[in-house]
Amino acid sequence: MSGIEIAGLALGAIPVILEAIQGYRNTYDRIQEFKQATKQLQILDAQFRVCRLNFLSECRLLLHLVLSDPQLSQEMITDTRHSLWQDVTVETQLSALLRGDLKACATIVADTTATIRSFDRRLTKLQISPNNLGGTLQRARISAAFVIEKSRFEKDIVTLRKRNADLNLLRIHFSSTDNPHPSSRAVTQNTREEIENFGTIRLASGLLHDTLKTAWSCSDATHMRHWVKLRVDSPKPRNKSVKLDLAVSSDMITPRRASTPTVWLYVQSESIHGQDQATHAAQQASVQSLVHNLQQSVESNLPSPLVSKMSSDLKTAQIECDLSNTVDLCKVNCVCSHLQCQSMAHVSQQTERCIGYLESMRNSRYLIYGPLPPGHAASSQGPLTTHDNITTLKDIIGQPSTSRLQLLHQYQLALRMARSVLQFHNTAWLPSVWKIEDLSVVGSNITDQSLSTLHLSTSFERATSTSAGGQALGGATKTATGATAATTPVDACCQRLSPAVYNESLFCLGIVLLEIAHCRTFEDMRQGDPDEFYAAHRIVRGPPPLGPKYRKIVERCLRCDFGAGSEDLEDAELQRAVWSKVVYPLEALVRDISA
Template sequence: MEPVSLALGIIPIAGGSLKAYKSIHSKLKTFRHYSREVDRVRKHFDRQRQFFLNEVHFVLRLALDDEVLVKEMVADGAHSEWHSHRLESAIVESFGDNSGALMEIVEDVRTIINDVQMALECFSCLEAVRLENERLKDTVKRVRDRMKIAFDKSKFDKWTSDLRNSNNDLCLLRKQVDELCRPRARTSVVGRSCDPRQLMHKTGYYRDARKASQALHDALCAAWSTPDAAYFRHSVRLFLETKDDDTTQVDLAISCLEQEASPGRRKVTPNGKAASSLVLENMMRVHVRSQAMDSRGAGSLATPPDSDSSHNTTRKRRRVVRFEDDEATNCGDDMDLRVSSREVNLEQAVTLDLQSTRHFCSELLSNGVFCRQNPTATCVGYLDTCSHESFRHSFFQCCEGVCNPNLCKADIASGALVRMDDVLAHPRSEELSVPSQLQLALQIVLAVLKFNSTSWLGEYWGLQDLYLFEQGSDLTASLRTLHIGIDWSKRSPGELMEVDSAGDSRAFEDTKLVHGIRNATIYNLGVALLAIGRWAPVDSNDILHVRRMASQTCPLGSKYHEMTQRVLECDFGCGKDLSRPQLQHAIYNGIVLELESMIASLSLE
């Protein structure tokens, strides 16, 4: 079919179909009172109508940049723009060789709708019995029990099925055309992509962060599986803001609560404290540095140099501390913990294997691990893990210059603990700027890259797994305390420490297969971006509702809207395996850099 003839038909036919759809919708809304069969037909028909409206919306976007105009056209099939030759030419240009297939689909839809309109003439007999000034709906209710109308439900079921097939074809064609056009649309994104060497460094850092954070989780499980720890319940808050460095550095808030236990079961820790005294009302804040150890097995730790005026003298006195613990000997390594611009006294060199203590929370408490304005970074002790890879996790007192400054300044002792999805359930504060909203989205994307596939952030995660500490009425400051919360419990002394389950994922696994979710972790990230963009909680299990919301315009703009859709569909052209560097590169280039660019441009305004 020639492009000229196509341009004379595609747009007017689509607009006419929208008008006819609206007319049928109105009639079925009235006639549904006749019987349950008619009402079921109406529901099925209305769904196909909505799908068609959405697809027409997407098609118009390929040719129009004016979102307001697109909405007006979809809402009004009689809009004058449906007869615009300029728009017709733009559609044909966008679809190119696919214009013929588009024409056939819209013609099929028009034919089916015409058949439905003719079939609904069976209800025209109601006009003959309609009373003066009586609503047609009331007429249907009045005569439905004594008037037989030849309504053939099987025909309507077939037409609904045909409309469904046409909508699916239109959806597939539109997505293919969009994908074919995407390389031209993505040139700006490619221009912003980082240097390949920097990109490899970033993905390497994310890989190391995942390994180290999982090793830290395993170390905590092992440390809290001792008999003395059996009578305590532990809660750990892993803050999402981390430092990008050669070592993985995270900030934790640990609380230790005594489980129900008889007084006779209380034991005394090596430092003479009764276990019952470890019940904490305030959380302990610690800074943890996790560093991989090589396979040499030398359990040694180099003491870091001072950074004060006696630096030269300190360098001469630098010594190596040997650990006598067998487990540390097998898993150790030469490690140099560098504390930038902070003093570390030689007398405070790390000599304590926290695993060797019966309950290392007592050691943290005795060392006063509470955030304070302290110019000295003191290493309290370490935990080693030797499962798949060997790591040493060194615990430092939380002080300025060591832990995250936002965490150091935050008041988590008196601030209420709130789930992120509960925050979204309340109207967005006017004080929360758009850059802060985008910064929140960026923070969560980076957290997924760093902690996905670990025990901290499982495949079926959601915003309900993220928490923050309220900082008065300052929502921006509260969001800086965003963290993952995990509870540890031990049911009996003979059992290993277990992490409380976040819920059964089997139901979502079935839903994932039915709706074609390519990657649950990335899909849930898309749901989080959608919720942040609309500042409203979103149920990730209601996939139809999620996709319907994602098809609507976003208050944060078209770029954010497009990013959200790409993440929901895992549409990066690099498969669906998040462990592959290619997909990580695509997410970093297409989402992280894009968000950073948006934040920078808005911050300059």
């Protein structure tokens, strides 16, 4: 038994297969550099190429028995850095499939790797210089050296063919038997964790919206509307604790003076999950979240919003707060005035101090701290400037200069859109029918910095101050600035899409991905076509600006073509399919262009 096989049996079959694939690739690349030296090397290249293709095909079909997804299997074979190569679940499922034949499989693949290494060493002995392949003397020397090694090369090719035949017989055996491991919709551990994280973030953001809508009160007569902006980038939850970055602003009736300072606030949100109060008490892990950067900017003769700038580098240290000495904001007549006064009073302090909290009826608490002390990521950015304006993605896409968007930024923006749908679909932040103007950034164009500020928006109509605790603020729908306004039944009816659309959220994602790819708004591209469904399919069948892989992702979203048994995004099966066939491929595109 070779050392490779021993390592494979100790770590599992996956490492052995991965090493053989990498060995085939490295040796194949070496042959490509030298095959033009002699005709004998060209024949050898063709023979080795066929052996490699057969081996990769057998490995792909073997992985398909485990994953039940031909696209994922092909991606693993193509990309040796694919995350599934390191996934414990894939290794476990493959071991369960092979059972007593695991050793035989490892032996076959290990011998393949050993033969490839031997083949590669023989190539090295030829001492071929890629800079002098056309010289007569060089070619004569290579031919003489090849004659000496020819029989050994041929023996290696024969061995590789035999090992491929052995692997083929083993794979056919398991293909023809009933295999209960895993189910036809096998899901890896990584995928399952990602979907659970999306669900946790979605629940926490929904609870946050409900709390703000029902508990926020304001008696300031100059405040017409309150805006809440939620950053779409959220770290992975830890123990059901979610970190969300937020900004809150207000439309003003009268312009504000130019000297109004920027007010920074830090809010820690605690979302309690569980079946009963005992479980809730045991799971009180803070949801590090919410950065409120309240700024009152000046615009002559126009309502002046209190613009809030979000911090993407918020520290995640756990903060404890004694609520006995903290103000319950649900009992404050004007939350806006309280937060502004408290923030200004403690602006020179070097430590964080809880200046209030909100509690919802669904076991959630939001602790508000302010301001951030010097040295924190948010304050280190300095005061807001006139360039810190909020711009919708539609306005950015519609700019003539957007046609020169960097390819990496297009992929990154598309990835954030896909993740946003899984995290916030069918919530107050992202309704089932949504558009690109529902998302905004801080800035007027797409850069690395502005992408980190990508956010969704919702707004609450000003409620007349009544009793302490406030009155529920009004309903909301999106406006051109990403804020929201009252929705009527007629508006909701008009927002329905074509009956041919199986999933509205995913169809809208496909539309937005098209806009990102073409750097044009959908209204501009549809050329007056009254049916958005047929217009989208006409556009996607045209030349693909971002390549065929990206176009395939868009097509899946438009048609809800994920091979899942459900077309409801609430269903975990469809969520897993969207993650594996939209989110992960976009991550791969970002990774490839960043390399």
